[in-house]
Amino acid sequence: MKHFLVGCLLLSGIAFAQDTESKNEGPVASKKNEVRIDALSLIAFGKANISYERFTSGKWSYGLTGSFTVGDKFEEDFDEGYRSTLPKFEIIPYVRYKMSDSDAHYYFIEGFISANGGDFRQILRAEDGTNGYYMISKEDYFSVAPGASVGYKVYFGHAVALEFLVGAGLNIMDTDKSPDVISRIGLNLGYRF
Amino acid sequence: MKKFTHLAIALSALFLASCDDEDGFYNEKYIDVPNLVQVEAQDVYQVGDNMYIFADFSRYLDEPGFSTPLDIFKTTSGAQGFVFSYTFEREVSPGVWQPVSTTTQEMHVVNGSVQAGSFVLATAVYDATDESYEYYAGFPLDAVGNYRISFGVNSDSTNEIELRSKTQGNNLFLNIISGTSQLDNSGFYHFTVTN
Numbered sequence: 014m015k016h017f018l019v020g021c022l023l024l025s026g027i028a029f030a031q032d033t034e035s036k037n038e039g040p041v042a043s044k045k046n047e048v049r050i051d052a053l054s055l056i057a058f059g060k061a062n063i064s065y066e067r068f069t070s071g072k073w074s075y076g077l078t079g080s081f082t083v084g085d086k087f088e089e090d091f092d093e094g095y096r097s098t099l100p101k102f103e104i105i106p107y108v109r110y111k112m113s114d115s116d117a118h119y120y121f122i123e124g125f126i127s128a129n130g131g132d133f134r135q136i137l138r139a140e141d142g143t144n145g146y147y148m149i150s151k152e153d154y155f156s157v158a159p160g161a162s163v164g165y166k167v168y169f170g171h172a173v174a175l176e177f178l179v180g181a182g183l184n185i186m187d188t189d190k191s192p193d194v195i196s197r198i199g200l201n202l203g204y205r206f
Numbered sequence: 207m208k209k210f211t212h213l214a215i216a217l218s219a220l221f222l223a224s225c226d227d228e229d230g231f232y233n234e235k236y237i238d239v240p241n242l243v244q245v246e247a248q249d250v251y252q253v254g255d256n257m258y259i260f261a262d263f264s265r266y267l268d269e270p271g272f273s274t275p276l277d278i279f280k281t282t283s284g285a286q287g288f289v290f291s292y293t294f295e296r297e298v299s300p301g302v303w304q305p306v307s308t309t310t311q312e313m314h315v316v317n318g319s320v321q322a323g324s325f326v327l328a329t330a331v332y333d334a335t336d337e338s339y340e341y342y343a344g345f346p347l348d349a350v351g352n353y354r355i356s357f358g359v360n361s362d363s364t365n366e367i368e369l370r371s372k373t374q375g376n377n378l379f380l381n382i383i384s385g386t387s388q389l390d391n392s393g394f395y396h397f398t399v400t401n
Binding site: 095096134135138140141143145147148 | 232266274
């Protein structure tokens with residue numbers, strides 16, 4: 014948790030430092046805030062994924078994504094034993110760097126830290142005094158995954174954003190219970206204001 | 207842009223690798239307990255005889271590596287049976303083996319339950335009175351010839367017999383891998399039927 018907080022502060026520091034740049038800004042760049050929802054995660058994985066992004070005057074931006082499970086698919090798979098973890102929430106502070114000069118459409122790279130948690134299941138051998146038996150044990154996990162992503166963003170009408178994002182991070186806490194890899198993939202629809 | 211493409215490929219590969227992170231069957235437990243199923247061997251088999259397969263094992267099994275017996279009934283949340291399968295083949299010409307089919311009605315079932323066709327799906331049924339799983343059923347031998355039995359019809363095992371619990375719902379499935387010395391190195395039990 015300590016590492017996670019330090020990471021957040023560092024990312025925020027970098028982003029705020031870039032906020033001081035100024036130049037002539039176009040109709041997109043003059044809008045500094047954006048909210049997005051991830052249509053792909055919602056439809057394909059039953060995960061609600063909501064993001065906020067704050068743009069600086071330069072090529073940097075920073076933001077926060079919150080994700081939580083809303084569908085039954087993960088839970089059913091977990092109960093039926095097709096997965097050992099049931100991700101329940103994810104909070105992802107991130108910082109991005111725009112790879113081109115255009116504001117209307119551009120590639121970007123992203124560094125993020127995912128704070129994620131959920132349920133973990135494993136089969137344990139227990140004793141009832143004279144005999145042993147195997148049982149399914151369920152526990153909570155919490156972990157932090159630093160990672161990176163790449164993406165492409167395009168604006169329609171200077172305000173409506175369509176964004177594709179793919180990336181991954183490696184969990185570094187609770188590694189015996191949490192998923193090894195956290196994937197960050199999305200097809201986001203957003204509004205910039 | 208070239209560096210960006212390389213970075214994109216690397217991250218995509220990492221993402222795709224992560225897709226397999228959760229593949230698996232986490233309701234399955236495997237243990238090894240030898241000699242749970244046996245072929246009831248006799249010196250001579252004649253047409254009209256039955257070839258019997260039997261299993262009779264307690265709900266409390268010694269498990270290698272542990273000092274306490276394993277309660278397989280409790281482990282499986284009260285599974286009412288353990289299923290295994292086997293098949294009979296007859297040598298129709300030298301080195302050529304053909305499956306021998308029968309029907310559930312033709313099987314002589316003493317204990318447990320059976321579904322028979324081109325292979326036998328056997329269930330050792332739980333007997334609460336003596337807290338054991340029991341199966342005892344005979345396969346009709348209708349013709350002379352060399353026969354062989356295989357327990358690998360639904361598995362990759364050769365000299366092992368796999369028994370799987372009939373677990374209900376999302377509870378734990380127990381798979382018992384039971385080694386046996388009755389089978390040859392190819393996983394067959396051979397016998398001959400005469401007139």
